[in-house]
Amino acid sequence: MSAKDQLKQLAQGVEIIVGTPGRVEDFVKTGKLDLGRVRFFVMDEVDALLSQGHFNLLRDLYKRMPQEDPAGRRLQVVVCSATLHSPDVTKLAETIMYHPAWVDLKGMDSVPDTVHHAVVRIDPTRDTSRPSDARWWHQVPAYARTDDVHARDNIKPQRQSKEDLSEGVKRLKYKYLLAAIDQHQMDQAIIFCRTKLDCDNVERFLQTEGGGAKAMVNGYTCVCVHSDRRVPERRENLQKFKDGEARFLICTDVAARGIDVKGIPYVINFTMPDEKQNYVHRIGRVGRADRMGLAISFVATVPEKVWYHKCPARGKGCHNTRLVEQGGCTIWYDEPNLLSEVQAHIGVVIPELDESMAVPHHEYDGKVVYGEARDKNKQQYAGHAALLAPSVAELTSLEHSAQTSYLQLLTSL
Structure with a gap:
């Protein structure tokens, strides 16, 4: 309006x-x-x-x-x-x-039994995805565009400076993204990115990798939802994802709030969230209605330099790649530390996957089909609704009291 x-x-x-x-x-x-x-x-x-x-x-x-x-x-x-x-x-x-x-x-944040979650280490110093080249990240296609944080750093793959490795992380994540999708034959997934720019870049990468936006058959159909997209476009993109016209929904934490899509089997954290509470919020998109879900998080082993805009324009047209403490709009992002905070928050050590992205069956209760209802004969637990029933009853009572107070206020004016 x-x-x-x-x-x-x-x-x-x-x-x-x-x-x-x-x-x-x-x-x-x-x-x-x-x-x-x-x-x-x-x-x-x-x-x-x-x-x-x-x-x-x-x-x-x-x-x-x-x-x-x-x-x-x-x-x-x-x-x-x-x-x-x-x-x-x-x-x-x-x-x-x-x-x-x-x-x-x-209550305390916890991960439901219906959610399998794992991390994949992104190490640009000794990647083994291609044994013939321990550091093949510089061979990533040109359309795998990064955020231009290192546009002026004269990146050279043969070096291992802090800036080189940071750019390596950004490029490697594209390859690992394809590996995760292909290994699990993901037909539907939400991909979480840290910034709107990252969302746009991942969307462009997947579309191009699949043959382009106009290809008759694109194996990586995707849509993007964030605040820089107009409201009609966001609604249309979300509907395409719900209807199965797009396999992947790419979004930020803020844009994902309020999105309710049933039966999502997979979530990929392209970047770990800034706040540990958002980890549970993200991976909770899968494993609903007693259906099994898998969440895979990419965690860089080295610091990654990322945008952190403090400028009045909030990043629009900003190219100030100096660190915040130097008057710029970037910070060094420490994903291993963020992972440690998440694990301390939920009280578990998250299992790790190698570059194949395969989930060992023995890690859980046998072979499962993500997106399908789990075999209840293997593991029984109190339903989520039953666990929340007392709190919901309390909320209902509070809501009734609030409405009654509001009506009394109106009649007294």
């Missing part, structure tokens, strides 16, 4: 406003939206909002709302998040909430 149409509705008077932080802030600052009578302030997916740098904005919006109404009732603040106990969410709660009550529907 256009801003003009939204303003028309505001002028007619509304009881509930739903909007992005940027649009709400714009209307407030231009005097189009008055927050002087707000009684409920709800922030959904608050961890994503905070990761996008909206802490100060949310705090400022909160300060514009009356903390109490004439009857002495306090402003009600609700935050919802898949990673509720992250430090950022806790900090926000301590800043703007008065004696908050925490309702945790998940």
Whole structure:
């Protein structure tokens, strides 16, 4: 909906406003939206909002709302998040909430029994995928474009400088991506990338590898979903993935929120997530409805230099490859450390696969078919719904109380 149409509705008077932080802030600052009578302030997916740098904005919006109404009732603040106990969410709660009550529907993060997950080490110093050349990463096709972080570093495959190896990781991940897809004959998978640029590059690589976007038969059909794609395109791409017209959905953590596709058999973490909580959120896309799923994560053995935009343009047109501490927009990404944090968080050591990507059957409960319902005779466990039943009942009660309070508030105005 256009801003003009939204303003028309505001002028007619509304009881509930739903909007992005940027649009709400714009209307407030231009005097189009008055927050002087707000009684409920709800922030959904608050961890994503905070990761996008909206802490100060949310705090400022909160300060514009009356903390109490004439009857002495306090402003009600609700935050919802898949990673509720992250430090950022806790900090926000301590800043703007008065004696908050925490309702945790998940408990401690854990990996369901229906999800097999493994890591693959990406080592540009001694790769064995092609024995004839221990470091063949420089032979990756030209259409395997990387993020241009090392565009000015005069990369030379025969060296092993920090920059050379970082670029090697970026190129090797394309080859390992194809190896994982081909080994498991993946007919449907979600591929998670760290940035929107990475998503675009992976989409281009798979399309080209399969014969091009206009090929009559493309073995690597894929679609991309992220915030730089227009809403109609995102909807169309998601529908293509759901309908099976595209085998692979490529997206960022933020874009994947709210996406619900049943029966997904595979997830590939092209890059480890920045936050350990997002690991469980990502791989939880598979293994639903008691169907088996496999999640494979690529973990570089050496630091990788990546974009970390702090510039006002948030990366658009930015080519400042200096490190953040030097006034630039890049950081050194340490995936082994991120993996250690994930393992400590979920309390397990994640098994590793070699370059063949084959999953040893003895690692689990016999041979399984990913995407299919598992053999319940091999392993019984309490269903996810049963485990959540007490928390859902509590949430239902809280929701009823909130709705009742809202109706009482309306009748008292």
